[in-house]
Amino acid sequence: MQTLPQPTIKAKYATVYDAACTLAHVNRVLYVIYDDGRIEEFSIAMAPFTVVLGDVQTAEPAAMWDRIAGGPAALCTSRQMLEV
Numbered sequence: 001m002q003t004l005p006q007p008t009i010k011a012k013y014a015t016v017y018d019a020a021c022t023l024a025h026v027n028r029v030l031y032v033i034y035d036d037g038r039i040e041e042f043s044i045a046m047a048p049f050t051v052v053l054g055d056v057q058t059a060e061p062a063a064m065w066d067r068i069a070g071g072p073a074a075l076c077t078s079r080q081m082l083e084v
């Protein structure tokens with residue numbers, strides 16, 4: 001049995017029309033995946049209203065390590081304060 005090749009997917013967190021979403025580039029097509037589950041193909045009319053926030057592959061491991069460290073409150077209160 002042969003394994004089928006998987007498409008390369010690049011994903012970015014973004015906002016489109018002030019709605020949180022993920023932009024996914026799959027097989028040379030750009031998709032907008034909204035948090036409520038809707039999926040649309042990105043159109044050029046959306047471009048002026050789109051803000052790319054960050055790379056999913058970078059943000060997810062960082063968020064995981066933050067949760068392991070105790071969450072945002074634990075991170076903020078455990079940092080050493082340095083005088084300037």
